[in-house]
Amino acid sequence: MTAIQTALRSRPQAFDVERIRADFPILKLKFDGKPLVYLDNAASSQMPQAVIDRLVRYQSAQHANIHRAVHTLSEIATAEYEEARRKLQRFINAREEREIVFTSGTTDSINLVMHGYGRKFIGAGDEIILTTLEHHSNIVPWQMLAEEKGAKIRVVPINDAGELLIDAYESLFNDRTKFVGVLHVSNALGTVNPVKQMIAFAHARGVPVLIDGAQAAPHMKVDVQDLDCDFYAMSGHKLCGPTGIGILYGKAALLERMQPFKGGGDMILSVSFEKTIYNTIPHKFEAGTPPIAAAVGFGAAVDYLSAIGMDVIAMHELELLDCATEQIKRMPGVRIIGTAAAKAAVLSFAVDGVHPHDVGTLLNQQGIAVRTGHHCAQPVMQRFKVPATSRASFAFYNNMAEVDALIAGIRAVQKVFA
Amino acid sequence: MADSRALYQEVILDHNRKPRNYGTLEHASHTAEGHNPLCGDHIRLALNLDGDRIDGVAFQGEACAICKASASMMTATIKGKSRQDAETLIREFRDMATGTLDFDRQPHHLGRLTVFAGVRDLPTRVKCAILPWHTLHAAFNAVSSTSTESEDDPMHAPIGDA
Numbered sequence: 001m002t003a004i005q006t007a008l009r010s011r012p013q014a015f016d017v018e019r020i021r022a023d024f025p026i027l028k029l030k031f032d033g034k035p036l037v038y039l040d041n042a043a044s045s046q047m048p049q050a051v052i053d054r055l056v057r058y059q060s061a062q063h064a065n066i067h068r069a070v071h072t073l074s075e076i077a078t079a080e081y082e083e084a085r086r087k088l089q090r091f092i093n094a095r096e097e098r099e100i101v102f103t104s105g106t107t108d109s110i111n112l113v114m115h116g117y118g119r120k121f122i123g124a125g126d127e128i129i130l131t132t133l134e135h136h137s138n139i140v141p142w143q144m145l146a147e148e149k150g151a152k153i154r155v156v157p158i159n160d161a162g163e164l165l166i167d168a169y170e171s172l173f174n175d176r177t178k179f180v181g182v183l184h185v186s187n188a189l190g191t192v193n194p195v196k197q198m199i200a201f202a203h204a205r206g207v208p209v210l211i212d213g214a215q216a217a218p219h220m221k222v223d224v225q226d227l228d229c230d231f232y233a234m235s236g237h238k239l240c241g242p243t244g245i246g247i248l249y250g251k252a253a254l255l256e257r258m259q260p261f262k263g264g265g266d267m268i269l270s271v272s273f274e275k276t277i278y279n280t281i282p283h284k285f286e287a288g289t290p291p292i293a294a295a296v297g298f299g300a301a302v303d304y305l306s307a308i309g310m311d312v313i314a315m316h317e318l319e320l321l322d323c324a325t326e327q328i329k330r331m332p333g334v335r336i337i338g339t340a341a342a343k344a345a346v347l348s349f350a351v352d353g354v355h356p357h358d359v360g361t362l363l364n365q366q367g368i369a370v371r372t373g374h375h376c377a378q379p380v381m382q383r384f385k386v387p388a389t390s391r392a393s394f395a396f397y398n399n400m401a402e403v404d405a406l407i408a409g410i411r412a413v414q415k416v417f418a
Numbered sequence: 419m420a421d422s423r424a425l426y427q428e429v430i431l432d433h434n435r436k437p438r439n440y441g442t443l444e445h446a447s448h449t450a451e452g453h454n455p456l457c458g459d460h461i462r463l464a465l466n467l468d469g470d471r472i473d474g475v476a477f478q479g480e481a482c483a484i485c486k487a488s489a490s491m492m493t494a495t496i497k498g499k500s501r502q503d504a505e506t507l508i509r510e511f512r513d514m515a516t517g518t519l520d521f522d523r524q525p526h527h528l529g530r531l532t533v534f535a536g537v538r539d540l541p542t543r544v545k546c547a548i549l550p551w552h553t554l555h556a557a558f559n560a561v562s563s564t565s566t567e568s569e570d571d572p573m574h575a576p577i578g579d580a
Contacts, residue, residue, distance in 0.1 A: 357482040357484075
């Protein structure tokens with residue numbers, strides 16, 4: 001019995017996955033008579049009825065523009081939007097609500113840091129440390145900055161298991177190191193990076209750290225004060241919320257020093273053609289009318305997840321991952337890519353002699369939705385010398401029957417190509 | 419989805435397992451590389467044109483079953499044909515794969531290449547089937563490298579007579 005299984009058995013209340021599944025209307029879908037087996041949660045998660053209902057209630061009875069008018073509806077909408085911010089603050093244990101900036105998602109959050117912090121504080125000859133595991137969204141903005149400023153990007157390598165080489169990370173630091181960007185959990189391999197340790201090392205050298213939490217936040221309890229990260233980015237749609245919404249957490253002192261990225265309404269205190277005074281944080285970074293409904297929905301989504309408990313979610317998902325991993329390990333002709341000791345519920349694999357796109361199409365014919373491709377992490381693919389992988393990613397609403405369906409599905413793929 | 423199931427039929431699986439004309443040509447008169455950056459499919463095509471006639475053809479590469487079988491069947495089909503006939507096949511294959519050719523009713527020269535008709539129901543796989551044909555077009559026109567994501571993508575641009 002694994003440690004996780006032991007923990008599961010000793011839990012006072014069993015996690016009832018079938019009751020959870022009933023909350024998600026989309027899981028009742030069938031394609032060609034085959035029930036949907038949704039294992040593409042790392043790309044986007046599904047939405048429970050409670051969040052769908054919350055969006056309907058907001059649009060039906062609470063919507064107006066925010067921070068604008070004195071009328072009642074605008075006050076209600078503003079209160080709901082700001083309440084959503086507080087829900088996110090509690091969800092990641094930020095010290096203050098003004099440290100939560102609503103963005104359109106993780107990519108937008110990282111771009112905000114690049115423009116607001118990077119363009120102001122990173123210059124010619126300065127160095128930015130990233131890792132081989134990064135998603136393109138935490139590579140490309142920094143490349144754009146490096147090109148603009150004449151800065152340099154240094155890359156932390158990984159071992160054959162897909163784990164960061166921490167000694168190499170530490171040896172990359174020098175007097176020119178000005179910034180570190182690292183993802184918390186690899187979307188391509190599932191590796192959980194030792195970000196707390198990496199942050200402490202960077203801070204000892206006065207270097208701020210951005211954590212890309214897009215893939216971590218859905219799978220584990222995130223505590224930004226415990227991590228002591230300077231920035232943390234995440235997306236609503238990977239947390240059972242709507243698309244088009246995410247947050248950037250930033251320490252207040254850093255957000256205060258940053259320049260705004262987008263100009264417009266709501267991010268100002270006063271405007272004249274001679275001088276514009278910017279609003280306080282977080283509003284300084286929220287120009288224009290934000291996706292209010294999506295923010296409210298995001299708030300409802302983290303309430304839903306918190307009610308279940310992120311620790312319980314993590315345990316159930318790791319049980320699914322363990323079970324799938326053990327079965328795939330025993331399958332001849334199937335190789336798991338990414339075998340880190342610490343992993344979240346992301347399983348990349350290769351089937352010998354079968355291109356991932358053929359795997360994906362044939363699994364789809366059995367109702368099984370997986371992602372195939374480079375997962376917006378081409379440096380990871382290059383490191384493992386594969387053009388692409390097939391990736392099954394689990395959420396807390398997946399069950400053991402779906403793990404079995406995946407295994408049977410892979411066997412069926414092998415049979416076609418036998 | 420019935421068509422997509424039919425896509426992985428024996429003829430395609432056979433060409434994937436044992437691709438015809440796989441390898442290189444000694445004295446190629448025309449070559450091109452085709453690349454689909456979205457999935458990493460990558461093929462190299464070499465032709466030997468004797469005047470207007472395709473005397474020899476070979477391909478190599480790393481690709482999914484649909485792309486590899488398409489390349490294999492393409493080379494088997496065009497060998498010995500005129501360049502003009504091959505250009506016609508490029509157009510017809512593209513139209514079949516993208517669903518603009520009703521191959522049951524409209525006249526065409528595709529023959530058993532119609533086994534690829536199922537890709538029209540799988541938008542993400544259409545480019546896999548078309549890539550070899552795209553590369554053939556590039557080779558004819560002395561374009562050394564082509565990509566499914568480039569501006570001359572036959573998905574978007576007229577090919578052949580243009």
